[in-house]
Amino acid sequence: MPRSSAVRPEEIRRHNLSLLLNEIHTRGELSRTDLTARLGLNRSTIGALVSDLVELGLVSEYIPARGDRAGRPSHVVAPRPDGPWVLAAEVQVERILVASVGLGGRVHARVETPVDVNAATPAMLASQIAREATRLADAMPPGATLLGTGVSVPGTVRRRDGLVEHAPNLGWREVAFADILSAQLDYGVDVLVGNDANLGALAEHQRGAARGLDNVIFLNGSVGVGGGVIADGAGLQGTDGFAGEIGHMMLNPDGPSCHCGSSGCIETYIGEHALLRAAGVTEGFGPATTAAVLAAAEAGEPLALNAVNQVSLWLGRTLANLVNVFNPEAVIVGGSLAGVVRLGRAVVEAELGRRAMAAARAAVRLLPPGLGSESSLLGAAELAFQSLLAAPDAAVSAPTSRLAN
Amino acid sequence: MPRSSAVRPEEIRRHNLSLLLNEIHTRGELSRTDLTARLGLNRSTIGALVSDLVELGLVSEYIPARGDRAGRPSHVVAPRPDGPWVLAAEVQVERILVASVGLGGRVHARVETPVDVNAATPAMLASQIAREATRLADAMPPGATLLGTGVSVPGTVRRRDGLVEHAPNLGWREVAFADILSAQLDYGVDVLVGNDANLGALAEHQRGAARGLDNVIFLNGSVGVGGGVIADGAGLQGTDGFAGEIGHMMLNPDGPSCHCGSSGCIETYIGEHALLRAAGVTEGFGPATTAAVLAAAEAGEPLALNAVNQVSLWLGRTLANLVNVFNPEAVIVGGSLAGVVRLGRAVVEAELGRRAMAAARAAVRLLPPGLGSESSLLGAAELAFQSLLAAPDAAVSAPTSRLAN
Numbered sequence: 013m014p015r016s017s018a019v020r021p022e023e024i025r026r027h028n029l030s031l032l033l034n035e036i037h038t039r040g041e042l043s044r045t046d047l048t049a050r051l052g053l054n055r056s057t058i059g060a061l062v063s064d065l066v067e068l069g070l071v072s073e074y075i076p077a078r079g080d081r082a083g084r085p086s087h088v089v090a091p092r093p094d095g096p097w098v099l100a101a102e103v104q105v106e107r108i109l110v111a112s113v114g115l116g117g118r119v120h121a122r123v124e125t126p127v128d129v130n131a132a133t134p135a136m137l138a139s140q141i142a143r144e145a146t147r148l149a150d151a152m153p154p155g156a157t158l159l160g161t162g163v164s165v166p167g168t169v170r171r172r173d174g175l176v177e178h179a180p181n182l183g184w185r186e187v188a189f190a191d192i193l194s195a196q197l198d199y200g201v202d203v204l205v206g207n208d209a210n211l212g213a214l215a216e217h218q219r220g221a222a223r224g225l226d227n228v229i230f231l232n233g234s235v236g237v238g239g240g241v242i243a244d245g246a247g248l249q250g251t252d253g254f255a256g257e258i259g260h261m262m263l264n265p266d267g268p269s270c271h272c273g274s275s276g277c278i279e280t281y282i283g284e285h286a287l288l289r290a291a292g293v294t295e296g297f298g299p300a301t302t303a304a305v306l307a308a309a310e311a312g313e314p315l316a317l318n319a320v321n322q323v324s325l326w327l328g329r330t331l332a333n334l335v336n337v338f339n340p341e342a343v344i345v346g347g348s349l350a351g352v353v354r355l356g357r358a359v360v361e362a363e364l365g366r367r368a369m370a371a372a373r374a375a376v377r378l379l380p381p382g383l384g385s386e387s388s389l390l391g392a393a394e395l396a397f398q399s400l401l402a403a404p405d406a407a408v409s410a411p412t413s414r415l416a417n
Numbered sequence: 418m419p420r421s422s423a424v425r426p427e428e429i430r431r432h433n434l435s436l437l438l439n440e441i442h443t444r445g446e447l448s449r450t451d452l453t454a455r456l457g458l459n460r461s462t463i464g465a466l467v468s469d470l471v472e473l474g475l476v477s478e479y480i481p482a483r484g485d486r487a488g489r490p491s492h493v494v495a496p497r498p499d500g501p502w503v504l505a506a507e508v509q510v511e512r513i514l515v516a517s518v519g520l521g522g523r524v525h526a527r528v529e530t531p532v533d534v535n536a537a538t539p540a541m542l543a544s545q546i547a548r549e550a551t552r553l554a555d556a557m558p559p560g561a562t563l564l565g566t567g568v569s570v571p572g573t574v575r576r577r578d579g580l581v582e583h584a585p586n587l588g589w590r591e592v593a594f595a596d597i598l599s600a601q602l603d604y605g606v607d608v609l610v611g612n613d614a615n616l617g618a619l620a621e622h623q624r625g626a627a628r629g630l631d632n633v634i635f636l637n638g639s640v641g642v643g644g645g646v647i648a649d650g651a652g653l654q655g656t657d658g659f660a661g662e663i664g665h666m667m668l669n670p671d672g673p674s675c676h677c678g679s680s681g682c683i684e685t686y687i688g689e690h691a692l693l694r695a696a697g698v699t700e701g702f703g704p705a706t707t708a709a710v711l712a713a714a715e716a717g718e719p720l721a722l723n724a725v726n727q728v729s730l731w732l733g734r735t736l737a738n739l740v741n742v743f744n745p746e747a748v749i750v751g752g753s754l755a756g757v758v759r760l761g762r763a764v765v766e767a768e769l770g771r772r773a774m775a776a777a778r779a780a781v782r783l784l785p786p787g788l789g790s791e792s793s794l795l796g797a798a799e800l801a802f803q804s805l806l807a808a809p810d811a812a813v814s815a816p817t818s819r820l821a822n
Contacts, residue, residue, distance in 0.1 A: 227656045
């Protein structure tokens, strides 16, 4: 059952270079002493690898003004502020987010544009993203190289080519959004597309609430409910990249009809529309209404409170199934569902305790996202950084397009 | 997000030695030409690695009597018949299986002993296994080294120490079965314990129906229902090793009470007792009765047929949830549930088609186990082989106990 390929001696340097850059990318900056300890390599090897990264224009070193200890302080290795960067975009139902992100996860700039997804075609959304991208690119330091673009989409995305197979809340089926956006972007860099919950899990694992944890579920709940799973340290993809469709796990065969063709899916119980309907809302569905219902529940309004408790009960059932199947260390609940957990936590925990296997239940913590509402956007940036992180020398020594300015 | 540690040059040889032994172990035997092609290393490196494995007493080479092609035939590398071996044991509700297994998955001998698990303590079962082990060891070629022992148990097993946390159908809670068996075995080798479905998945992936597939679920259904998941090429463990408790995924909050404390668990709908009750059986539950009900359904007896269809409907729902969450290439259904699939396949497929996301549904095949009813037993052998396969030089050059004979 060989799970990796054979290693040739010449591949060691790249492997270790990749590990080192990953450490700096994850932590923001690290002293040479820390790098030596974390990687288990000797000081001279670390020195040589750092020199390589400096030469590639990826990191710079500085000597801290004051060491914490006596003696000569260790050099600190940090991403170069004018180093390579990526474009990250997130397509949501009501808005588009676009950001320029550097190594270390540093957000240079971020713009938010409201859109009416029902009125806009994928090409219109792409051209909106491209317009924002040009503005962000113009604001980058001269010479900073654009590495690639990552896009988060609320739908199933085929791993081999990034095709958006189905994004029900955008009304998309089989949309080659990477191609559409590439045609508009004109920087000649790769555009990679990923599922919002998978990308959220990636970013939370890299630099959010799940950092250092190997088994984590990121449950992203707004109108749709999606899941991203980190299993034994890696993102769960499945054969085609469709793994994690937690919103369409059935919790009751006689439950409400779901747009997916099944019934009693998790989404029909804990999606935003379920909360709103339970609170007696019949029209004007949207983030503002959801926020109003959560605020009313917090103020003790009985119908709203009852709606939160009802959604919390089903969220507890959802979590119990996930805990039994994945035995995670943490479940991170994001989106508007995070608000439900805040108010209905006791109900969630009671139902989880009742239905999950005791030992698996004992291992899991219920956490809010460490990256607030930015998990998926930052995950899109991580997606665009992956090829650089895997082979730092190949990615920047190969001819890459530079911005015109 | 470093997922592996830094590599030192001296570790390359071990890594490649491990890959090569894995290939031979998985395939049974391979020519040097095949090994060269499969590992992507050159002929002289392969030659040197094979020599190392020969010297370690793990493999031998022979020249095939007739090559298929003209010219000198390539040497074939095969596990040594008198090479190291492992003991594999499987504790089931009604019987114990013990086998001696060599590299390449070759079963030297296998014994089956009926037991009454309700009357037997773990220590009594361990002493039964130890008695059979002595007989199997006596039958091995002189000088063959016992490497270790693997045990399959129908319960949740803690990964860090092999504690059987809960095996409801054996009546075990927190049983340190590895220690209990070690004390009786007296060979001074490690005893490793694993969950039956996880081990079944491991063996099916290594040498059964899932060979070469990266995303597979092994659903093992008899009295209890367990799951083993291969995700992106590796066994899904979860934080403590409890992942895959598919039998306790809830499919209906108002469903039948389950011994786990929840209700409407999968096990209450597709476990053997559900089949028997639906068929009107009220006593004499056991494998013979289950076989009789399946035979009656096959003969067209209406009540039995209806029971099979009812279980098939719920199995379809189970599979839909698994397909949505894991996007596997295959689901292998084993145990007595395999018989249900054989008879109720149309019902299973219809419900799966109705409730799974179309793209994920299109990717999955429903398969019978490639190893018949031996998946978990052979998985226990794989568990015992893992340390040898990871570091062939360390495992056999370190002092290991040899049998007395």
